[in-house]
Amino acid sequence: MTIASEPADGYAVRSRILNFLKYGANSNPADPRVPFYRHPIFVRVAHWTNVIVLTVMLMSGLQIFNAHSALYWGYQSDFNHPLLSMVAMQNDDGSLKGVTQIGPWQFDTTGWLGASQVNGQWAVRGFPAWATIPGPQWLALGRLWHFFFAWLFVANGAIFASLAVYRGHFRRDLKPKVSDITGLPAEIAHHAKLQFPKGEAAKTYNGIQRLTYFTVIFIIGPLIVLTGLTMSPTLDSAFPFLPWLFGGRQSARTIHFLCAFSFVLFFIVHIVMVVLSGTWNNVRAMITGTYEIEQAGGRHG
Amino acid sequence: MADGATRRGFLMRSFAGVATLALAGCDSISQQPWLDPLLRSAEALTMRVQRLFAGNHALAQEFTKADIAPMFRANGTLDPGTQEYRAHAQKNFADWRITVSGLVEHPLSLSMDQLRKLPARTQITRHDCVEGWSCIGEWTGAPLAHILALAQPKDEARYAVFYCADPMSDSNGDGINDSDFYYESLDMVEATHPQTLLAYKLNGQDLDIAHGAPVRVRAERQLGYKQPKYVKDIVLVDSLDKISGGRGGYWEDQGYNWWGGI
Structure with missing residues (x-):
């Protein structure tokens, strides 16, 4: 229980670092851990596909932005x-x-x-060359990358959303509850103190996770696709409500850019949370599906 | 043990491979010969789906006079600069002719006066540049569908190719472009769309040189590079393969998509 009172020899320091890398901050190595099948295969495939697709979309998007590096509001x-x-x-x-x-x-x-x-x-x-695909200024090729991977992004998103609804992942883990909003202050306090759920509570997502994943997947995701489509003059002729909805083509371009950077912000926070709550445990769960849950307060031991 | 060592060796090599790939970045991937056709494979799909929704006749949004941009940005060639073009400009394009030939029953050669006497259409539309910006302007011109109807396209005509007066390359290094004239193409659906014009007026004034005097294409469901300026000759063809770089336009030959609806 009391790691802090152990002599700070090399072994103890090393095991504490290892424990942090495996299970994150505030985890007790003495408490038992029970494997739990957390991520079904479709979630894992969609996740890693998205890692590649969104990276290409962002970097080729910045290449396209560089052709006219300014944003406006209106038509x-x-x-x-x-x-x-x-x-x-x-x-x-x-x-x-x-x-x-x-x-x-x-x-x-x-x-x-x-x-x-x-x-x-x-x-x-x-944006600098290291952030764009391709590196040098080359709008034509940036557009080829962007519009090829846009199809993959939409396909991946559609397959994931359908399976999430069909398999109950949406209802169980992603659909925000009223209590997620009322309980938000308490949840933020837990997160700030790096107290992550244990035992039964760790088997589903917490309120912050539900609100965040719901927003990123089901609000910003469709929004970035729709604002992207609004930049197409052909689709604007087919769906005049699109530019109207976003306040014009240039507004849509600006919202598209803001959505992209919302993804970047999400990515940064996501990585920080993965590290703080256990890099190895989380990454393994997203590869093999199995997440090890710490039993609250050593109930079994 | 040997097994473990081999596996470790494989893992290390795999890791090094992934790291090299990440470091070399997408620039080296971008130079792979298989990449360009792969990425381009999405273009036909994009075009088909966009056409599925937009159909042949969905109109681009038209705006009011209050929406017209105070300064309509000119892009690309701002002055063709050739002696021939200068001579036309000095005579206010009185001798400029637009020809329609190729796969037509009745080849045409129209003077600017004849073009202006054809039924005209005026539309206030949004111009979208491939670079990302937009400007709203009022265009007046003769619907291309009407001109093509006069020429009577043959059944096998699939594209209208526009040949222009602006040279894009400098052949002798004197800093003045003199070769590689701009050209573009639209398929018959876009060429005969009701808003596709041979436009000779912007905001009620004769086109100025920067915006394509004396006549340019307006294809309102397409990006700016699909709407060539300084148009001289229109040729109807059944294939783009044998024309210049074979991709249907000056910018297409430089790698841009032929489908300019996105």
Whole structure:
């Protein structure tokens, strides 16, 4: 029970690090762990497919963005009043300075946004080469990647959503409950103290997980697809309500961009939570399906 | 033990392989010869599905005069710059002719005056550039469907190819483009769409040089590069394979999708 009182010899430190990597913060190595089949195969396949597909979608999307690195609101581009823009200016000595403007604020983002190096050469570009597919400015190829993987994204999402509903995963684990919202403050406090569910409670998702996964999968997912479709002039002729719904094609492009960065934000928080709640236990569960649940307070031992 | 060692060796090599792939990034993948056709395989699907929903006649949204952009951005060629084009511009394009030939029963050669006398259509539409920006403007021109009807396309005609007056390459390095003239193509569905025009006016004024004087294509369900400026000759064909790079347009030959509805 009391690891802290053990002598801090190399062995104890190493076993504590190992325990953290396996089971995360605040897990008690003395408590028994019971294997639990957490992720059915369709969840695991959809998850890893999404890892690849979303990475390509994001990076090829940034390549496309770089062709005109500014965002607007409305039906058309008010070039003098972008919501966001990334531009390059020339310093007195001729070197490039990257400037990012968000609303009325300007930031010097040299090396990152607006101006950055490609193979040792300074270039005028929104996002840097390491963040785009392909690296150099090449809109045509970026579009080929984006529109091929967009089909995979939609197919993967549709198959996952259908199976999630059909197999009860949606109702059981993903559909938010009223109590998820009322219980949100308490759940946030638990998360802040890194107290993760144990025993029976660990067999389903907690309130924050349900709200987050529901939002990311069933709100931002469809939203990024619909705003993407709204940028197509042919589909706008077929579905005039699309640009109307989002306040115009340029608004749709801006929302598309915000959705993409919501995915990035989700990804960062997701990775942090995976590490804090046990990297190995979580990753193994998403590969083999089996998650080891810590029995609360050593009930069995 | 030997088994374990072999397995470990395999795992290490696999890991190194994955790491190399990740490090080399998608740039080296982008150069693989199998990649381009694979990625392009989605284009036909995209086009078919978009056509399924948009059909042949769904109209692009039309706006009001209040929506017209104060400054309609000009992109691509801003001035063809050739001596021939300059001479036409000096005469206010009085001698400019638009020809329609190829797989037609009655080849045509229209002067600008004749073009302006044809029934005209005026539409306030949103122009979407492949780069991502949009501008709204009021276009006036002759519906291409009407002109093609005058020429009577043969049954085997599948595409209208537009040959333009703006050169895209500099052949002798003097900094002035003089070769590789812009061309584009639309299939017969898009070419005969009611909003597809040979436009000669923007916002009530004769087209200026930056926007494609004296005449350009408007194809309102397509991106900007599918709507060539400085149009001279229209040729109806049954295949794009033998024309220039074989992909149906100047930008298509540089790698852009032929389907410009997305």
